[in-house]
Amino acid sequence: MANPFSIHKSTENGLSVLALEGYLDAHTAPEFEKTVQGEFEAGRVKMVVECSRLSYISSAGLGVFMSFIEEIREAGGDIKICGLAPKVFQVFDILGFSALFDIVPDLPAAVQRFQDAPVKET
Amino acid sequence: MAAVAGSVILGVWFAQYWPARSWTVLSRDQVLARASDVAKQFGLTTGKLNTYVKASVSQPLAYYAQRHPNDANARTISPLSERVKFDLPDGSAEVGLDSTGRPIFWNVPDDFKSATPAVSESDAAQKAFALMSGADAALFSAASRSMADDPADEEYVWKKRLPDHADLRDQIKATVRNTVLTRAERALTPTTEEDPDEETGDNHEYWSVLDAVFYTVCTVADVGLFGIYVLWAVRRAVNHRFSLTATGVLFVLLVVRSYVTSGPTSSLFFATVFLLCLTTVGRGISPAAMPKWMPLEQLCGLAPLSRAAGRSLGAGVLCSPMLVAIPFLIAGCGLIPHSVVVAQNVEVLYSRISLLDSLDLSHALYALAFFGFGVPVLTRTFRYRWLRWSIALPLGTVFFANATRVVTGPVAAPLTAGFMTLALFGFLYKYFDLLAVVALQLTAGLLLSAITLANKGGTVWPIALALAAVLAAAWWLAKRGQEVAHGDPRATNPALVGLRGEREKLQAEFSVAKRAQEEMLPRTPPTIPGYSIAASCTPSLDVGGDLYDFLQLPDGRIGLGVADVSGKGVPAALYMTLTKGLLASVCQDTAELASVVEQVNKHLHGVTRKKVFVTMALGFLDAEKRTLQCVRAGHNPMVWRKAAKDETTLVAPAGLGLGITAGRVFGTQLKVIDLELAEGDAVVFYSDGITEAMNKGLEQFGEQRLMDAVAQTDRLDAAGTRDAILKAVREFLDGVHPQDDMTLVVLRVGDERMRVSG
Numbered sequence: 051m052a053n054p055f056s057i058h059k060s061t062e063n064g065l066s067v068l069a070l071e072g073y074l075d076a077h078t079a080p081e082f083e084k085t086v087q088g089e090f091e092a093g094r095v096k097m098v099v100e101c102s103r104l105s106y107i108s109s110a111g112l113g114v115f116m117s118f119i120e121e122i123r124e125a126g127g128d129i130k131i132c133g134l135a136p137k138v139f140q141v142f143d144i145l146g147f148s149a150l151f152d153i154v155p156d157l158p159a160a161v162q163r164f165q166d167a168p169v170k171e172t
Numbered sequence: 173m174a175a176v177a178g179s180v181i182l183g184v185w186f187a188q189y190w191p192a193r194s195w196t197v198l199s200r201d202q203v204l205a206r207a208s209d210v211a212k213q214f215g216l217t218t219g220k221l222n223t224y225v226k227a228s229v230s231q232p233l234a235y236y237a238q239r240h241p242n243d244a245n246a247r248t249i250s251p252l253s254e255r256v257k258f259d260l261p262d263g264s265a266e267v268g269l270d271s272t273g274r275p276i277f278w279n280v281p282d283d284f285k286s287a288t289p290a291v292s293e294s295d296a297a298q299k300a301f302a303l304m305s306g307a308d309a310a311l312f313s314a315a316s317r318s319m320a321d322d323p324a325d326e327e328y329v330w331k332k333r334l335p336d337h338a339d340l341r342d343q344i345k346a347t348v349r350n351t352v353l354t355r356a357e358r359a360l361t362p363t364t365e366e367d368p369d370e371e372t373g374d375n376h377e378y379w380s381v382l383d384a385v386f387y388t389v390c391t392v393a394d395v396g397l398f399g400i401y402v403l404w405a406v407r408r409a410v411n412h413r414f415s416l417t418a419t420g421v422l423f424v425l426l427v428v429r430s431y432v433t434s435g436p437t438s439s440l441f442f443a444t445v446f447l448l449c450l451t452t453v454g455r456g457i458s459p460a461a462m463p464k465w466m467p468l469e470q471l472c473g474l475a476p477l478s479r480a481a482g483r484s485l486g487a488g489v490l491c492s493p494m495l496v497a498i499p500f501l502i503a504g505c506g507l508i509p510h511s512v513v514v515a516q517n518v519e520v521l522y523s524r525i526s527l528l529d530s531l532d533l534s535h536a537l538y539a540l541a542f543f544g545f546g547v548p549v550l551t552r553t554f555r556y557r558w559l560r561w562s563i564a565l566p567l568g569t570v571f572f573a574n575a576t577r578v579v580t581g582p583v584a585a586p587l588t589a590g591f592m593t594l595a596l597f598g599f600l601y602k603y604f605d606l607l608a609v610v611a612l613q614l615t616a617g618l619l620l621s622a623i624t625l626a627n628k629g630g631t632v633w634p635i636a637l638a639l640a641a642v643l644a645a646a647w648w649l650a651k652r653g654q655e656v657a658h659g660d661p662r663a664t665n666p667a668l669v670g671l672r673g674e675r676e677k678l679q680a681e682f683s684v685a686k687r688a689q690e691e692m693l694p695r696t697p698p699t700i701p702g703y704s705i706a707a708s709c710t711p712s713l714d715v716g717g718d719l720y721d722f723l724q725l726p727d728g729r730i731g732l733g734v735a736d737v738s739g740k741g742v743p744a745a746l747y748m749t750l751t752k753g754l755l756a757s758v759c760q761d762t763a764e765l766a767s768v769v770e771q772v773n774k775h776l777h778g779v780t781r782k783k784v785f786v787t788m789a790l791g792f793l794d795a796e797k798r799t800l801q802c803v804r805a806g807h808n809p810m811v812w813r814k815a816a817k818d819e820t821t822l823v824a825p826a827g828l829g830l831g832i833t834a835g836r837v838f839g840t841q842l843k844v845i846d847l848e849l850a851e852g853d854a855v856v857f858y859s860d861g862i863t864e865a866m867n868k869g870l871e872q873f874g875e876q877r878l879m880d881a882v883a884q885t886d887r888l889d890a891a892g893t894r895d896a897i898l899k900a901v902r903e904f905l906d907g908v909h910p911q912d913d914m915t916l917v918v919l920r921v922g923d924e925r926m927r928v929s930g
Binding site for chain 2: 108109114
């Protein structure tokens, strides 16, 4: 079963914004992974992942966040996550992501957070 | 090959041996107009009455006509006749015509009031004679009056003096009551006395008894089958909505068909029988013994046609020319001397619903009854193969001889046809499944109807083209199924298809891995006095990463919990075994819960290359103190049912998934929580396959439904609780196959003897 998934890239205040839409699962995670990898290699290490149109995330999707965060932070960047629907947020929360990532309500808040705390302190 | 051979046989012998060729066939409207005209002459104005037309072929007459092509008498009345039924306020009037429109039958209720009353009884009878004898009137002897069964009736009989062969009897018989003609019939019947050396194919009465018996058996068997099928589908909770829909559609089609062809009374009768049988017979045979039903179920249940189902469907359709050709093979190539093909599916000639009639569902049911019901019953009843075969072969031969009676003559003819039909169906059933059997029967019906219609109208080309297109499509379906079915274990029954090629080898190894993985799960939970524990893991189609385990700790406590590796497939399975190993080895040295989990995290983080992580919910039970110490490493919260307080809560202490991050952050985040358990309490560990199980409406089962399900189980032990939860999920899924592994571990506090198992 192929679930629809798409990524929309844009920039906001010099931050790289990745807007996710649809189902991020084992089938679609590689696409997301490639995108994040591309941003990282291009030196755009300050990323906001905008999830207001993300309807589902599986463990494989969460794995993508994890696999890059250390490198990104070492390079002085960060991934801020915003716009999570309650159900999707629950998945992040169960796994303990709220302790590892900055999760904020919306894009302006994410921009603000980059100014306040460029890298989340853990 | 069957398609080619069948088409060739049809092409060669059809034109020569198809009896309907020589008949004049009127259109439905012509038949109705003619019948109204006849009815009017007998004193019935048919203006706005409901009408039904039925066609039939007299087998003895058809046989005689073909065996004696030079006997002009045999062509007085054609073997094909139509009966037009007019609905009267009380009862019905029937007018029979032969295929040229000559009146040969009249029947009304005893209290029929004629619009044109006759002066005397003999007047009424003479009128019938005049109409039915037509130009032959002078050839008939004078009327002889005879005693009727009912003294109120007068019977008149006219016999024709036949100039040529005397082995035909042509007579007109009329019954009159109070000057009203209630019944009249002209019958042309072959007699056997003059030609004792030759069998006439007049096995009519013998067959009609068989017919009645078989029809009853088949109807009951088929309806029972659908009952079983529905029950089976409901029990397995697989696509039962669809199977009910499919059965419903079939039911409606059958009822509509009988309504249109025979009127409301007969369709009501049919509906009642169908429903009665559905509710009473459906428990006869073991549903598990019917894997041959799978593709039918797939077809009913899933929107896309799976490749394996396509293969069966294609094979069935491809064999249909062969099935239709069997009688021509027997009569045409002289396999059985003196045998004759009798036209079948003549119903379509006058049907208002030719397409539905062409499908001839009642005939499709014969094959379904034999293979769907008869064969499994035989298999179940008799243990010995030779015994089964020696029963199935003669029974099947007679069964199909009767079901597909298109060839007549010496008794060997229908029997040979029956045997060949059985062989063809048997081949499809053995190497394919019931879907192929049904497809064959339905397509053969359509094919026969198509050629019957084509023969009448002379428009052979469009039908031949359509047929070629259907066969080509079937060939493509069969070919496509054959190529791909081997590689996809879900698409086919592995028992039917041999493994071939690299991909299959990989698939086989994959399934070995899956089995090995399943065997790693503890088979039986530990027994602890005063507690009951149950677990289950329902794997999804892929190799998954779910795990549950029980641990004996150094301090005497018992560890229990579930874990879930991110992602799917082989990597997830490998990390699952790694996690199990790590957990077991760490627990040998320490019984401190936080330390156990931290160590597992440290090892996993070292090897998982970041992308993979493991979530785990783990509890250490102190049986004496009745405390359960819990951690939740990024896993779904546990459900704690406090039975005495009638409370259900989620236990969700903070904690990160294992392997995500190194020691320090993990350690500061991890919280250990102690649950003080009380009598009757239950704690449920589960994987997200349960809460994220998604139904057709893309709705997730969710925590609330899980908690509600657990809240209903206070009187059950752990196993009963587990079963109740799984049942709730299954009902919620309503036939949708779970996407993810569903894993459960249930701990119930309380004396086992006090509780009922699910």
